[in-house]
Amino acid sequence: MSPEALVPNLLALTAQALSLAFVLFVVGVPLVAWAERKQAARIENRRGIGGTAIAEISLVGLLQPLADALKLLSKRGPSPTHSGQGVQVLFSALVLSVTVVAFAAIPWSGRYVFGDGSFSLILADVEMGVLFIFALLALSALVTVWAGMKGGIRSRVGTFRLAARSLSGELALLLALLPMLMIYGSLRLGDMVAWQDTSFSPLGAWNLLAQGSGSLSGLNLGLPAWGVLLNPLAFILVLTAASLRLGLAPFDAERGEAELEAGPRGAFSGPGLGFLALAARLELLLVAALVTLIFFGGWAIPWLPQATLVAVLAEFIGAWLANAICLGLHLAVFLLKLSGVVFLELLIRSALPRFDHARTMDLCWKILMPAAVVDIVFTAAVLFQLGGAPG
C-alpha cells in the first residue's frame, strides 16, 4: 500500500470500526436485552418491562436496557490503585474488547462491484475467519478464568466449573463444526455463504421419484443449499456446543440467582460487572451471527442467487444502482435471519431449566462429542461417495 493511500485507508477503516461499535452497542445489545426480557415475560405470563420513561417516552420498554446500563456504569467501581485489584478490574474491559473484536470477521453482506472497485460490509475479511473468532473467544475465556482466580473462595469454585465447561465446550464446538468445514472447504465465512447461495436436490431422492411420475417430472423442487438442510445434526450440535462454550442458557448455572457462587462475575461490581454483562449479550449475538452464516445462508435469498438478482436489476436500473439495491436487500435479509436465530436462542433459554455442572459435563463429553464424531464419519462417507462437495 502506497503512503498516499495509507491515510485515507486508515480513515475509512476507523469509520467502519466506529460504525460497527456503534451498531453493536447502541442497536444490537439494547435490542437483545429488550427482546430477552420481553420474551421471558411473555412466556411467564408477566407484563415485563415497559415502565421506564424518559420525558414521558417509554417506547414499549426499549429504554429499560439504557437505564440498566446507566445504573451499572454510574456506580463507583473498585479502586485500581488502593485495593490491589488494578489488573483485575481491567480484565472486564479486555473481555469486552476481545468480544467486540470478534465481530470484525463477521460479514454482514456479500461483495458488490461499484465502478472499478468492490465493497463488502466486513471490517476484516480474514482468510481464517472461523479460527480467528475461535481464538478470540478462547482468549476471552482465559481472561475470565484468570480474573475469577483472583477473587474469593466462592468466585474460585465457580471459576473452576467455568474453566471445565469452557474447555469441554470449545472442543465439542470445533468437532461439531468440522463437518461443515468439510462441506464448504473454506474457513472464510463469506465463502461459506457464497457456497449456500444456490439450490440442491436432497440426495437426488426426489428426482428419482419424479422420474417415475410424468406429472411431477417438470417440477423444480430444489431446496436452498443451507447448512441446516444439508446437515441438521451439525446445526443442533453447534447450537448446543456454542451455548455450552459461552455459558449461555441453559448452561449458565454459575449465573443463576439461586447459586451461592457467581463464578468469575463474583469478583466484579459496578462498571466491571456492566462490561461483563455487555460482553455476555454480545456473545449471544456473535453465536447467532455465526449460526446464521454457517447454517442459514447468511444474506443469501432462497432461489435468487446474487448474480441473478444483480443481472435482472441491472437491465432496468443500471449496474451501480442494482448492486446498491442488492446490498440493501442482502443486509435486510441477514438481519431478519439473525433476529430469527436470536429469537430461537432466547426461546431455548426461556423454555429449558438450567443444567447443573455434572449434567453439563456429561452432555458435553458423552453425547455431544460422540455425536459429532459420528456426524464427521457420516459426512465424510457421503462426500466420498459423491466424489467431492455436493451442490
Add this chain to the structure above:
Amino acid sequence: MAEYVGVLILFALVSVPACLYLAIAGRGASARAQEASSEPPPENARGAVPGASLLVAAIAYLVLQAAVLLLVPWFLFFAELGPMGLVSGALFALPLLVGFAYLWSRGALDG
C-alpha cells in the same frame, strides 16, 4: 496482514475508552471500603482447589484440541485427497478415539 489493521483499530476504539472509564469510576474508593465490600481474599481461600473433573477435562482438551486443530487442513481438502487421505486421516484419529473410549470406560468423564 492488511486486513488485521481494522481489527487493531476496533480493539483500540473499545479497549482504551473502557479502561479509562474503569480507572475513573474507581477513583476515590478507599482500600478499607473495598475490603469491607468484597469477598475474603484468595490467601484465606486455600480450600478451593481444582476438582478432578477440571483436571481430566483440561488434559483431554489439550490432547484432543491439538489433534483436531492439526486435522483442520485435512478436513478442508478432504475431498481432493482420495482414498489414501481417508485412510491416513482414520489412522491418525484412531488412537485418539481409543484413548477417549478408555477415559469413558474408566469413568473419568463422569461429571
